[in-house]
Amino acid sequence: MQKMITVISNVLRGSATKNGAKAVSEGTRVVVSAxxxxxxxxQATFDIKKCDVHRLEEGPPVxxxxxxxxxxxxYRTMQTVRRMxxxxxQLYKQKIIRGFCHLYDGQEACAVGxxxxxxxxxHLITAYRSHGYTLTRGGxxxxxxxxxxxxxxxxAKGKGGSMHMYTKNFYGGNGIxxxxxxxxxxxxxxxxxQGNNELCVTLYGDGAANQGQIFETYNMASLWKLPCIxxxxxxxxxxxxxxxxxxxxxxxxxxxxFIPGLRVDGMDLLCVREATKFAADHCRSGKxxxxxxxxxxxxxxxxxxxxxxxxxxREEIQEVRSKSDPISMLKDRMLTNNMATVExxxxxxxxxxxxxxxxxxxxxxxxxxxLEDLCNxxxxxxxPMEVRGTNPWMKLKSVS
Amino acid sequence: MAxxxxxxxxxxxxxxxxxxxxxxxxxxxxxxxxxxxxPSCHPxxxxxxxxxxxxxxxxxxxxxxxxxxxxxxxxxxxxxxxxNTLASDPTAVIFGEDVAFGGVFRCTVGLRDKYGxxxxxxxxxxxxxxxxxxxxxxxxxxxxxxxIQFADYIYPAFDQIVNEAAKYRxxxxxxxxxGNLTIRAPWGCVGHGSLYHSQSxxxxxxxxxxxxxxxxxxxxxxxxxxxxxxxxxNPCIFFEPKILYRAAVDQVPVESYQIPLSEAxxxxxxxxxxxxxxGTQVHVIKEVAxxxxxxxxxxxxxxxxxxxxxxxxxxxxxxxxxTGRLLVSHEAPVTGGFAAExxxxxxxECFLNLEAxxxxxxxxxxxxxxxxxxxxxxxxx
Numbered sequence: 001m002q003k004m005i006t007v008i009s010n011v012l013r014g015s016a017t018k019n020g021a022k023a024v025s026e027g028t029r030v031v032v033s034a035x036x037x038x039x040x041x042x043q044a045t046f047d048i049k050k051c052d053v054h055r056l057e058e059g060p061p062v063x064x065x066x067x068x069x070x071x072x073x074x075y076r077t078m079q080t081v082r083r084m085x086x087x088x089x090q091l092y093k094q095k096i097i098r099g100f101c102h103l104y105d106g107q108e109a110c111a112v113g114x115x116x117x118x119x120x121x122x123h124l125i126t127a128y129r130s131h132g133y134t135l136t137r138g139g140x141x142x143x144x145x146x147x148x149x150x151x152x153x154x155x156a157k158g159k160g161g162s163m164h165m166y167t168k169n170f171y172g173g174n175g176i177x178x179x180x181x182x183x184x185x186x187x188x189x190x191x192x193x194q195g196n197n198e199l200c201v202t203l204y205g206d207g208a209a210n211q212g213q214i215f216e217t218y219n220m221a222s223l224w225k226l227p228c229i230x231x232x233x234x235x236x237x238x239x240x241x242x243x244x245x246x247x248x249x250x251x252x253x254x255x256x257x258f259i260p261g262l263r264v265d266g267m268d269l270l271c272v273r274e275a276t277k278f279a280a281d282h283c284r285s286g287k288x289x290x291x292x293x294x295x296x297x298x299x300x301x302x303x304x305x306x307x308x309x310x311x312x313x314r315e316e317i318q319e320v321r322s323k324s325d326p327i328s329m330l331k332d333r334m335l336t337n338n339m340a341t342v343e344x345x346x347x348x349x350x351x352x353x354x355x356x357x358x359x360x361x362x363x364x365x366x367x368x369x370x371l372e373d374l375c376n377x378x379x380x381x382x383x384p385m386e387v388r389g390t391n392p393w394m395k396l397k398s399v400s
Numbered sequence: 401m402a403x404x405x406x407x408x409x410x411x412x413x414x415x416x417x418x419x420x421x422x423x424x425x426x427x428x429x430x431x432x433x434x435x436x437x438x439p440s441c442h443p444x445x446x447x448x449x450x451x452x453x454x455x456x457x458x459x460x461x462x463x464x465x466x467x468x469x470x471x472x473x474x475x476x477x478x479x480x481x482x483x484n485t486l487a488s489d490p491t492a493v494i495f496g497e498d499v500a501f502g503g504v505f506r507c508t509v510g511l512r513d514k515y516g517x518x519x520x521x522x523x524x525x526x527x528x529x530x531x532x533x534x535x536x537x538x539x540x541x542x543x544x545x546x547x548i549q550f551a552d553y554i555y556p557a558f559d560q561i562v563n564e565a566a567k568y569r570x571x572x573x574x575x576x577x578x579g580n581l582t583i584r585a586p587w588g589c590v591g592h593g594s595l596y597h598s599q600s601x602x603x604x605x606x607x608x609x610x611x612x613x614x615x616x617x618x619x620x621x622x623x624x625x626x627x628x629x630x631x632x633x634n635p636c637i638f639f640e641p642k643i644l645y646r647a648a649v650d651q652v653p654v655e656s657y658q659i660p661l662s663e664a665x666x667x668x669x670x671x672x673x674x675x676x677x678x679g680t681q682v683h684v685i686k687e688v689a690x691x692x693x694x695x696x697x698x699x700x701x702x703x704x705x706x707x708x709x710x711x712x713x714x715x716x717x718x719x720x721x722x723t724g725r726l727l728v729s730h731e732a733p734v735t736g737g738f739a740a741e742x743x744x745x746x747x748x749e750c751f752l753n754l755e756a757x758x759x760x761x762x763x764x765x766x767x768x769x770x771x772x773x774x775x776x777x778x779x780x781x
Contacts, residue, residue: 176556210524210525240498387764394763
């Protein structure tokens with residue numbers, strides 16, 4: 001009797017963690033299914049870090065509302081990106097994925113937060129660290145993993161690889177540092193010209209921020225008031241060079257000079273979401289471009305050949321992991337506010353893991369593209385064009 | 401490689417030297433063997449060959465004329481050349497993306513610690529800026545050695561190289577020049593480098609008077625040619641075959657030495673056909689020549705062009721006058737590739753000596769794919 005009263009009082013106090021602990025001993029499934037929707041807090045308001053602003057009178061709000069459904073969805077997506085990258089790391093080390101591969105783990109809050117702040121009909125372009133965005137823009141884990149292994153079922157038919165992934169309204173996946181930024185402004189011009197109230201999110205890193213074409217683009221975007229959100233994902237290192245050693249000004253949000261800017265905590269999904277919403281409103285109201293600097297961190301090295309510890313300490317990485325991991329942050333928020341149970345999140349983890357394992361299985365068994373596809377898509381051509389092979393007698397076909 | 405052999409098959413029939421050794425039965429049998437080895441016909445061979453390099457590097461004979469030697473791979477020989485330069489030339493500076501900690505291919509390892517961070521330093525990621533900056537450094541009298549991280553990334557700097565560096569001397573009436581500038585860049589296929597890490601852009605620059613373009617075939621040449629580029633009073637682009645950085649190991653002289661620019665090297669004398677290549681492809685044609693000798697009794701003369709611009713047409717033409725046949729092979733696409741220039745010049749110079757059409761061995765894929773094809777496609781070169 002005493003025990004029952006304790007349990008009831010716990011529920012009334014809304015102590016999710018205690019309930020969770022109890023639930024484990026009593027069998028997860030039974031308890032979860034026995035709980036009703038009313039047991040959870042349907043939505044909660046969180047205080048978030050204030051953004052630094054440049055040429056703006058007001059920044060994004062310092063409070064954000066998160067509903068339970070949103071929370072669970074964000075959690076699942078971030079966890080999927082994290083697990084997918086860890087699997088990619090594993091497959092790379094097994095030499096199943098070859099070539100160049102840049103992993104996104106640590107930066108999940110950026111991709112997921114940005115997507116939460118725009119519409120799927122808006123446009124997005126990024127550089128070579130593109131796996132996360134491919135997923136948030138609508139690609140599937142299966143397609144991404146198969147692209148990494150260069151198989152027929154890959155999102156670019158196995159021809160693009162890690163850096164070159166594309167899907168609707170997602171223009172890649174671009175291997176040359178900074179080269180995607182002018183393209184993004186061009187996409188924004190098309191949005192403006194067509195008057196469809198859409199915008200383009202143009203992403204680049206702190207390394208690319210020093211490329212000349214970024215500044216050419218700022219000028220054009222501002223001159224023509226293009227609906228373009230420039231987002232600098234500042235993960236503190238351009239390959240092996242820390243931002244302080246590469247940039248005369250590390251205030252990346254101010255480097256558009258005449259373009260307004262925000263500096264945002266890129267490890268907090270809610271901060272990213274609110275800033276993106278704010279920036280999207282700014283663009284859609286016809287005020288022209290805006291720059292967001294997302295302060296984030298990559299757990300892996302720049303690419304697979306970089307262990308990532310020769311220019312930063314293991315302690316530094318460990319500290320970020322333990323203190324500001326984007327997934328842990330969201331998880332804590334949801335648990336402490338009784339928006340989800342530990343078991344529920346664990347169940348999501350199990351499902352995600354299964355999805356990743358299935359995708360990896362597909363990516364290792366799906367056949368490679370046939371040799372006849374070798375020259376396809378060189379040019380637009382109708383009828384198929386002949387392409388010279390390694391000798392004048394070897395004719396290959398290019399079909400597009 | 402199969403393509404080269406087929407060319408040999410075609411030409412061998414008319415060769416006096418080989419006709420006695422090879423009957424037509426052998427011809428077809430050999431051809432069939434080669435065809436079977438090609439991936440489209442033999443799926444099993446595909447997986448077996450997947451990660452194998454498409455050539456075997458054979459070390460240079462040890463030379464002692466430049467003093468004591470040490471075992472080095474290609475990136476170490478580049479480091480050694482840079483080390484010699486920094487030691488002997490107090491104005492020399494090295495800069496580029498990540499060069500301070502050794503560069504992505506380890507070519508500058510240890511140099512910052514040895515010579516100081518004011519002489520070996522990182523730049524931001526800005527290729528156009530790196531080359532423009534290098535021109536400025538060079539024009540003011542210092543020796544500038546710039547690294548572009550991959551030859552594939554050199555295009556943002558194309559304007560600076562073609563319009564600024566190459567024409568500086570000419571347009572200033574010889575008042576200014578940036579002859580002290582050397583641009584190094586890893587070049588060529590690496591097996592699974594994909595679109596942006598496999599290109600061989602030498603032909604783009606070969607169209608531009610005022611610069612020199614050099615590609616070494618191994619550690620010994622890399623050091624000697626790089627030191628020549630640095631010493632040369634013209635801006636030079638030095639392309640380093642990245643697949644050879646670790647795969648190629650020679651006994652390389654420790655001290656500074658130079659291999660003259662614009663001089664091709666005849667690696668093997670022969671009488672039936674001249675094979676011309678540069679960089680990694682030299683090793684491929686060496687194997688082709690051995691195969692042709694063994695299976696067809698065809699005697700090949702092998703020439704490593706070494707300098708693409710200005711190139712040594714004399715050595716090549718002399719050889720073709722002797723052999724009457726020419727095959728040029730490179731990794732870059734065949735259309736507008738440098739083989740076209742070689743072929744055209746030889747055709748003009750040696751028309752009456754030619755016994756067969758000049759063959760270019762490459763392809764027009766434009767892309768060096770990242771998947772299985774990559775090594776396979778290159779195997780066929």
